[in-house]
Every structure is written in structure tokens, then in C-alpha cells.
Amino acid sequence: MLEKIKQISQLFNDQEKLRWYGLEPELNKILGTRTLEELISDLEESLETFPRKKLPHYCLVFFLAIFILNDYKQSDNIIADIKSKKCYKNLINGLKIFLVSKSADLRYEIAESNYDDYKNKYEYVESFSSYVYTFEIKNSAFLNILNFIYLVEPKDFYNIIVHDKQNILFLCFFTRGRQMFKYEDLIQLLLIDDEVKSNSVFFHLMLEWRSLVRKYYSENVPAKRDDLSKEIERINLVFSKVPIERRTHFIINFLFVKNNKINEYPICFVEDLQNIDINILIFEIKKLDLSNLFVLIKIFEVMKLLSSQELEKVFTQYFLKWIDTNSNHYVWEQNKKEIYKILHLITPKAKKNISSELTLLKNKLFISSFDRQVRYTIFYKDEIKGKIIAELLAIKDIN
Known part of the structure; x- marks a missing residue:
């Protein structure tokens, strides 16, 4: 198995850009026709022959290969047993190393993100969501592994994904809705210092609400209004467990997205703005690019809700x-x-x-x-x- 993984690693390294599904014929030649369970069993039995320092890297390479060849959704037969295996623990470590870009053998190579150009990180996340599909294609094998880990143990997934230094994989998960996370799991993620990450989690929290708003206006049926009310309750339940300062940060970012023609927002946003210390509110507003008139006019939405000399x-x-x-x-x-x-x-x-x-x-x-x-x-x-x-x-x- 060690020699096979070395061959796969070399195959990955030889690619100018990793075109995952173009590698299927070569990977099939290396791994043969053995089942997923048999391949993982072979790996587990072979780990003692691997250089100890290379274990995380080689396990990551192995799982990349098998999830290029296999759909993670069809891995139910291995999920129950894999958590106790050494190869799974080394996969977790390998992904963490990879995501912080410290691996000399397999680096996170992707185009530079332009999120530093955005003072409003929610606006960047919203922009990213419109072309996320291109990044999903480029990183499909990594996304498949992370999806698989989420099915095995959600806590492991969250502990790994927060290490994504470049934020691309993180954004792929939280903007596309490829995995709808439990709302209660989002609370701690909303508190992350990295504003790209926390705002992408907020974006995810608002996905269903935005979808229901669009459906309500297009179909205009009473049932959609009921669904909206229930969704607002769910959002408010999460928001109520987040400090008011952080809630204000998200609300202001949401309201100040320039060129956003939709002016609807949950009632809990209104209640927060009307009760927040005005100095906290002004602090968050001044963090935005108010020199841009398209941004500055969004202050109207706040002024409609409260009268303030500040x-x-x-x-x-x-x-x-x-x-x-x-x-x-x-x-x-x-x-x-x-x-x-x-x-x-x-x-x-x-x-x-x-x-x-x-x-x-x-x-x-x-x-x-x-x-x-x-x-x-x-x-x-x-x-x-x-x-x-x-x-x-x-x-x-x-x-």
C-alpha cells in the first residue's frame, strides 16, 4: 500500500492543476478493483510500515484518491467503523496541516482571494456565492473528504474546517448550502474572529430565509408567510445566544450590501437595532466604506428604524x-x-x-x-x- 500511495502522491504532484476526475483512469490502475472497505482495511494494516512523519500526508493522499473514485454519499458501510481507525485520525491531522498550508508535499494552491478589498465581509461572501461553483469543481476531492468526515463525526468536521487559512473550502460549504448544518451548531462559528468565516456562517444562517422571501414574493401564498415566521423564530433562537455586539455586526453588514434591492429583514433585526447602544451601532457602521455613495445610502434603512442625532x-x-x-x-x-x-x-x-x-x-x-x-x-x-x-x-x- 505504501508504494501505491507514493505513486498517487507523485501523480498529484505531476499535475500543473489538479483536475480530479481526469485522474480516475490512472488511480484505477494503481488501486485496482478492490472495494472501499478492502482498500481502507489494507491501509490500516499497512500503517506500521509508513514513515511516522509522513502518516498524515499519506493518509490524506489515500482518501483523496478513494473519494475521486467513490461518491462519499455511498460510504455508509464504512462510516460506523472508521472513526476508531488510525488512518481516520491521521486523515484528520493531514487535513489540518493541509488547510494551514504547512505541507511541503501537498499545498493548498488556488488563486488569491480578493476579500481584503471588501470592508463589508458579508458583501464579499454574497459575491463569492455567485461563483462558488467554479471553486467546488477545483476542490471537489477535498470537499468530498470533508463531507465524509461530517457524516462520520460533525465535531471533527468543525474542528478541521476552522483551520482553513485561505477560507475557500469554508466558503464552499457555507455559501452553497451543499450541507445544511444544524442551526445550534452555528452559534460558536458565528463568534470566530475571522470575519470572512463568521460572515459566511451568517450567510448560511440566512439562506433558507432568503429562499422563502423569494418564494413568498413569486408565489404569494399564505403558507409561505407561515414558513417565513417559523424561519425567523429559528434565526432568532440562534441570534439570542450571540452577544449583541456581534449580532449588530452581522445586521449592519446585511443591511449595507450595496446594490441590494431587497430591503426585507427579520423582525428580530429591527428589535436589536432599536435596543442596541448607539455607540456600538455607529462603530459598526463606520467600519464600512462610507466614502462609497452606494454604501452610504444604505444608512436610510437604519434611519427608518430609529431616530438618532449620531x-x-x-x-x-x-x-x-x-x-x-x-x-x-x-x-x-x-x-x-x-x-x-x-x-x-x-x-x-x-x-x-x-x-x-x-x-x-x-x-x-x-x-x-x-x-x-x-x-x-x-x-x-x-x-x-x-x-x-x-x-x-x-x-x-x-x-
Whole structure:
């Protein structure tokens, strides 16, 4: 068995990119026609002949091979006995080594993720979910092993998957819904410091609710409303066991996904926002990319739920900063209706402050005919800025 695993390991290493199912003919030649139970029995009996330091690696290679050739869903006949076997324990260790990218022989090689570009990690997770299938294909054998481990012992699965340094396998599980996890098992995962992981778990928690919302609007039948109510209760049961600060983090991320046209959210989100310390709320909002007007307008959803001078100050600060430094005609046209809604909501004092600041900005613009001739770049930017300011000052609601 040792020589066979060395051959498989070499076969994997020789691939520029692991195309798992393209390896089936070669793996069949190496492993022959023996059953899954017979192969695992052979491995278990051979472990004493393996170099001790190589045991985790070789067991991982072996299970990769058998789950390229076999569907993990058809492994019921080995699940009951494998947990006590040494090869299973070494597989667990091998996966942990692999996921933290410390293995010199079998590395987690995949394209760099761009989640650092997202201040709102839930938004990144939502974006990832739209192309997760491509990553599932590239990593199918690893996903099959992890699915198998979940069937053997869910605790082992959770203890392994949290070590996924690059987060790709973690995201594959929690965004696609390939495995619907028990809600009570998600509580500890929601507390993980890694925001990509914790937000992908939150995404998973919201999967069924999002599906029911879509069905309710498309079919509009009373039964769907009942299902929605039950799902909200299940979400609330999980959320009630998570600290309010972490709940606020998830809720704000959920509400501030830019370009999200669906404005529905569970009632428990509303209750939390209305009861949270305003400083915690502002802290989470300021962590987002408020310089982006598509993000900033999402503050309207929070303003509808609670009246707060602190919220008005945040909006005023970042909106005026956007006008002064990032004015863009296209972005303005896309978002001005939402801005008008916000201006209608805020207090007269806040409106007066915005009007005064806009007047000051207007008086500083370089938009004369002389400016056009001698500093056209500045003139062009200020001309766009001036048109936006003029539109705003013309609104009766702001004066």
C-alpha cells in the first residue's frame, strides 16, 4: 500500500492543476478493483510500515484518491467503523496541516482571494456565492473528504474546517448550502474572529430565509408567510445566544450590501437595532466604506428604524465629504433619489447644517471662465460638484 500511495502522491504532484476526475483512469490502475472497505482495511494494516512523519500526508493522499473514485454519499458501510481507525485520525491531522498550508508535499494552491478589498465581509461572501461553483469543481476531492468526515463525526468536521487559512473550502460549504448544518451548531462559528468565516456562517444562517422571501414574493401564498415566521423564530433562537455586539455586526453588514434591492429583514433585526447602544451601532457602521455613495445610502434603512442625532452626524459627515472629494455625475444620478429620502427623514437642524456646509463649498468652487482656461482639470471636477450642490440647495426640504 505504501508504494501505491507514493505513486498517487507523485501523480498529484505531476499535475500543473489538479483536475480530479481526469485522474480516475490512472488511480484505477494503481488501486485496482478492490472495494472501499478492502482498500481502507489494507491501509490500516499497512500503517506500521509508513514513515511516522509522513502518516498524515499519506493518509490524506489515500482518501483523496478513494473519494475521486467513490461518491462519499455511498460510504455508509464504512462510516460506523472508521472513526476508531488510525488512518481516520491521521486523515484528520493531514487535513489540518493541509488547510494551514504547512505541507511541503501537498499545498493548498488556488488563486488569491480578493476579500481584503471588501470592508463589508458579508458583501464579499454574497459575491463569492455567485461563483462558488467554479471553486467546488477545483476542490471537489477535498470537499468530498470533508463531507465524509461530517457524516462520520460533525465535531471533527468543525474542528478541521476552522483551520482553513485561505477560507475557500469554508466558503464552499457555507455559501452553497451543499450541507445544511444544524442551526445550534452555528452559534460558536458565528463568534470566530475571522470575519470572512463568521460572515459566511451568517450567510448560511440566512439562506433558507432568503429562499422563502423569494418564494413568498413569486408565489404569494399564505403558507409561505407561515414558513417565513417559523424561519425567523429559528434565526432568532440562534441570534439570542450571540452577544449583541456581534449580532449588530452581522445586521449592519446585511443591511449595507450595496446594490441590494431587497430591503426585507427579520423582525428580530429591527428589535436589536432599536435596543442596541448607539455607540456600538455607529462603530459598526463606520467600519464600512462610507466614502462609497452606494454604501452610504444604505444608512436610510437604519434611519427608518430609529431616530438618532449620531446617525445624522455620520450621514452628514460622509455625504459632505463625498461631494467635496468624490463627486461623480453617474454615481449621483444613480443614488440621488435615496439621498432625497434621507434628507426628508433628518431633523431641521441637520438639514440646516448640510445647507450651510454646501453653501460654503459652493463659494470655494473654481468654476469661472478664467478657471476653465487656466486650470481645466480643477474646473471640470468643480463643475460637476457645483451642479450637484445646486440641485441640493434647490430642494425646499433642505432650506
